[in-house]
Amino acid sequence: MIIGSLLATMALAPSPALAERAAPHQPATTVGVSAREYDFALYRATVPAGRVTLVLHNFGEDDHDVQVRGPGGYRSATSADIEPEATLRYGVRLRRPGRYLLVCTKPGHLAAGMKATLRVR
Amino acid sequence: MACYDRSDLTRRQLVGRSIGFGLTVYASKLLTADALLESAQAQAAAAGDAPVLVSVFLPGGCDLLSALPPVEQLGLLNDLRATLPPGDVPGLPGETRLGMHPAFTDGINGGVAGLFAAGKIGFLPGIDYAPPDLSHFHSRHFWERGMVTEEAGAGWLGRWLDRHGSGENPLQGLTMSSNLSPVLATAGAPVAALNDPDDAALQFGGTWGMGADKAAEAWTRLAALPRHGAGPQAAGHIAGLTQSVGTLLAPYKSDPKKGIDPLASSVAYPTGSDFAKRLSSLAGLIAQPLGIRVATINAPGDYDTHDNQTADLTKALAELSRSLSAFQADLEARGVADRVLTFVWSEFGRRPQSNRSAGTDHGAGGIAWVQGTRAASGILSDFPDLGALDREDNLAVTVDFRRVYASLLEQWLGTDAAEILPDAAAAGRLQVVR
Amino acid sequence: MRGHRWSEDHVRRVFWRAGFGATPREASHFARVGKGATLNWLLDGPAHGPQMVGHQPRVKGRRLDPVNEYGHDALWWLDRMVRSQRPLVERLTLFWHDHFATADQDTPLMLRQNHLMRSRGFGSFPGLLNGIMRDPAMQFFLSLADSTKDAPNENFARELMELFALGGGYTETDVREVARALTGWRSVRHGSRSRSIRWSSKDHDPGPKTIFGHTGKYTPRDVIELVTHHPAHAPFLMTKLWAAFTNEELTTSTRRALVDTYRRHDRRIKPVVAEILRHPALYSRLDAPDMIKPPVVLVAGLLRTTGTPITISAYTWLLDQMGQVPFRPPSVAGWDGGTAWLSTNSMRARVTLANQVLAWGDAPLKVPKGAGHLAWNARQHVTAAHDAVGRPWLSAGAHAVLVDVATTFFDDGHPPDRDRADMLQKLLRHLMISGPDAQLH
Structure with a gap:
């Protein structure tokens, strides 16, 4: 079983968001996300503007990744690959209210429907 | 996704309350660390060339017709698999009249296909038992037990250890996983499950020096206390074995800071594969004087391909081919290949007719193979005829798994199959070793 | 009159088997109030007062987020087992989670299924089974969603009979016919949220089916009735429930009595559990416990009996090494219990658990400086x-x-x-x- 090693990795790897020197009084909002072929599902639909930690778990059988696209041409960096059964914590800073799109940048995945909308208020 | 089944499963109802660890004698004569090491090494040295059988399980029911498609019946296969066309099928090397899954060429030395071409693999198409049972849990249980019975009890290799193994060395029967494979469940002989040889020592936090010695000594005594009943005896027995495993493996612990890894391999295993990492550890352990005789490991991947079969099976077989070819090369590089035979199996085959979700449902007539420098090579059983399906539209069973087990016991482990398998005489034999 | 006395040993036994152990205070209190009051407390809960007691769990100083933080779902449930004043409810929920084992689904769906099992686990079994059949996590896990009349999927139908309700006494034809009767659910997407299911009449096979020798235009609800009235059902379920609480042999007469209770109470679970907890077999050999603690029970019990709150996340990977992470059963057959819990690897993890709680856990398990005294003998x-x-x-x-x-x-x-x-x-x-x-x- 791989769960143990993944959880261990999870615990050790600092999220990019936490590594930032952002205001410590406003903790990041965590959003659970499931990824599978070809679908993202968000466990939280709306978050306050600021730091957001996406906790993505790959329930599928192929590798996936995530990029966040938002208002004003905002584009996050693309995350590392998430292997099947793996969990990745990915931190972003979403400053402006509005609709943000999570997409998988693997070839063909977005076209197949692998996207989800996160609202920032 | 279909039935979720990647780990060692036995339906609980079948296993019932599992087996008793009847051999209390063992617990009462727990050995000290030094004596244990000596004993295991003496045992290993006395039988330095003792054969080792490695069992690799492909959970879910691997599809024979995708793994080794019959080239002369491709038209028929195409008709049956409307939602799952076989596509271009490379030929299996040699005069086999069979194709092979393209993923079988993945890996060093040409992967599984390369091993077959080199005469190191004997395929067993159509392996199963009749009449077939299409439940994962029933079928697995039968294969694990080595008999078609719903009764709980020791596994077929566990029974072999009970009869021919040591009363002291848990590493003689080793599952490379968190939990012991039911194949290795014994009535009394010590066996072990191991995740990582580097992480085997029993430690008692907060104790050091003399305190740590006292802790180990106390643990030994607690484990050896007399107990009654299956649960309490298992608790004491396993407590003792856990300590033994730590002691036996202590000399092989790696130290990355000092660049020391006593089990390091000279062969490049595929990266990012936990299965490959475990096989690498296993090859390293087999090459040490630890007295390993039978080992089991589960392959990753979803062989229960009710849907999305093309992609899932390609992925699973590719990792399998890459890992097994590295394992074989490693055993050869370590000079132990002539005493290791690998047996790859799955609990059943799949239905010739594809289903509507681009997959196949549970069927009969599966696939297994023997692998090694001393494995009988070629196609060792009749390929089931696609034109002669059974009443349930499944492939015919052309070789009973118990015939293969009996042959492995006699030809490889060198012991009478009748001691281990009921009705061994009636099972017949086929040549699995050369 | 040793056999008739209700002692602390009796309380500890029933609290372990029907919960997660008793604290020393619970042991002495319930020994005083007697067997009837003890079992009533376990079965019905405290008459008043909070449902959860003790300190809230915190990991790295923050509250648990079971929905969004991967792995917190297991800690969240573990915490309920540690602090709930309805330990039997949690233990029974764990039993159902093993019985209707589901994995690999979105966390909100798994938590929803967990709620279903918790709220209906004591009630009517057909009702629970009906809920499970319509549960999105189960439907996606066993491909019941999108099993349509044109492409019926046998996966759920087979496990319904083999694992959930019967164990035997059906044929391959029954599997196919039940699969036909259970067609009609479709998966639906709601924006960016997890998928759910809906009923679609046009995808249901309305034709006649022959199940267990009866023929009719059966619907999913009919299947639940057919299966739970099958003669193999009640003995199958009673045997499994019995074995969850005791290793003692289930005699023919006791089984018959449990089956009778089950049927008399219209297939409700609580009267059966009450009867098992009252049975003398549960209290045999109080001086020599003989069941292996499942990993979850070991961990929850250790924390509960010592009053130690959850403050570290290490329990999740420790449970994984021991072979049982809640919400992640190895297959639809659940976990192999009994002595199969123990291997040299899982035993080592049980030792590592002690290392963790004694060194890194919270008080009172964590050993403080000055815990020992030289003056002691x-x-x-x-x-x-x-x-x-x-x-x-x-x-x-x-x-x-x-x-x-x-x-x-x-x-x-x-x-x-x-x-x-x-x-x-x-x-x-x-x-x-x-x-x-x-x-x-």
């Missing part, structure tokens, strides 16, 4: 350690070994010092919660 060292870890069961033999350890601990030629008195406390407490006896309940 061997028995006092052992008693102090035993009190500190919630007085778990120890066999007389194990107790003697520990007294012996304490007696000889300072015999190394050096004058005793306080650090080594602390070390002795750590060692004794460790062996009490990690040794062979600690694995049994």
Whole structure:
């Protein structure tokens, strides 16, 4: 079983968001996300503007990744690959209210429907 | 996704309350660390060339017709698999009249296909038992037990250890996983499950020096206390074995800071594969004087391909081919290949007719193979005829798994199959070793 | 009149089997109030007062987020087992989670299924089964969603009979016909949220089906009735429930009595569980527990009986190494229990658990500096350690070994010092919660 090693990795790897020197009084909002072929599902639909930690778990059988696209041409960096059964914590800073799109940048995945909308208020 | 089944499963109802660890004698004569090491090494040295059988399980029911498609019946296969066309099928090397899954060429030395071409693999198409049972849990249980019975009890290799193994060395029967494979469940002989040889020592936090010695000594005594009943005896027995495993493996612990890894391999295993990492550890352990005789490991991947079969099976077989070819090369590089035979199996085959979700449902007539420098090579059983399906539209069973087990016991482990398998005489034999 | 007395040993037995152990205070309290009141408390809960007691769990100083933080779902449930005043409800929920094992689904769906099992686990079994059949996590796991009349999927139908309700007494034809009767659910997406399911009449096969020799235009609801009225059903379920609470043999007459109770109460679970908890077999050999604690019960029990809150996330990977992470069963057949819980690897993880809680956990399990006293004699060292870890069961033999350890601990030629008195406390407490006896309940 791989769960143990993944959880261990999870615990050790600092999220990019936490590594930032952002205001410590406003903790990041965590959003659970499931990824599978070809679908993202968000466990939280709306978050306050600021730091957001996406906790993505790959329930599928192929590798996936995530990029966040938002208002004003905002584009996050693309995350590392998430292997099947793996969990990745990915931190972003979403400053402006509005609709943000999570997409998988693997070839063909977005076209197949692998996207989800996160609202920032 | 279909039935979720990647780990060692036995339906609980079948296993019932599992087996008793009847051999209390063992617990009462727990050995000290030094004596244990000596004993295991003496045992290993006395039988330095003792054969080792490695069992690799492909959970879910691997599809024979995708793994080794019959080239002369491709038209028929195409008709049956409307939602799952076989596509271009490379030929299996040699005069086999069979194709092979393209993923079988993945890996060093040409992967599984390369091993077959080199005469190191004997395929067993159509392996199963009749009449077939299409439940994962029933079928697995039968294969694990080595008999078609719903009764709980020791596994077929566990029974072999009970009869021919040591009363002291848990590493003689080793599952490379968190939990012991039911194949290795014994009535009394010590066996072990191991995740990582580097992480085997029993430690008692907060104790050091003399305190740590006292802790180990106390643990030994607690484990050896007399107990009654299956649960309490298992608790004491396993407590003792856990300590033994730590002691036996202590000399092989790696130290990355000092660049020391006593089990390091000279062969490049595929990266990012936990299965490959475990096989690498296993090859390293087999090459040490630890007295390993039978080992089991589960392959990753979803062989229960009710849907999305093309992609899932390609992925699973590719990792399998890459890992097994590295394992074989490693055993050869370590000079132990002539005493290791690998047996790859799955609990059943799949239905010739594809289903509507681009997959196949549970069927009969599966696939297994023997692998090694001393494995009988070629196609060792009749390929089931696609034109002669059974009443349930499944492939015919052309070789009973118990015939293969009996042959492995006699030809490889060198012991009478009748001691281990009921009705061994009636099972017949086929040549699995050369 | 030993056999008739209701003692602390009886309380500990039933609290372990029907929950996660008793604290010393619970043991003495419920020994005083008697068997009837104890079982009533377990079955019905406290008449008033909070449902959860003790400190809230915190990991890295933050509250748990079971939905969004991967792995917190397991900690969240573990915390309920540790602090709930309805321990039997949690234990029964764990039983159903094993019985209707589901995995690999979105966390919100898994938590929703967990709620279903918790809220309906004591009630009508057909009702629970009906809920499970319509549960999105189960439907996606066993491909019941999108099993349509044009492409029926046998996966759920087979497990419904083999694992959930019958165990045997059906044919391959029954599997196919039940699969046809269960067609009609489709998966739906709601924006960016997890998928759910909806009923679609046009995808249901309305034709006649022959199931267990009866023919009719059966619907999913009919299937639940057919299956739970099948003669194999009640004995199958009673046998499994019995084995969840005791290793004692289920005699033919007891099984018949349980089946009778089950049927008389219109297939409700609570009267059956009550009957099992009242049965003398549950209290046999109180001085020699013989069931192996499932990993979840081991961990929750250790924390609960000592009043230790969850403050570290290590429990999740420890449970994984022991072979049982809640919400992640290995297959639809659930976990293999009994002695199959124990291997050299899982035993090592059980030892590592003790290392974690004694060094990194929270009070009172964490061993403070100054825990040991030089003035104590061997028995006092052992008693102090035993009190500190919630007085778990120890066999007389194990107790003697520990007294012996304490007696000889300072015999190394050096004058005793306080650090080594602390070390002795750590060692004794460790062996009490990690040794062979600690694995049994």
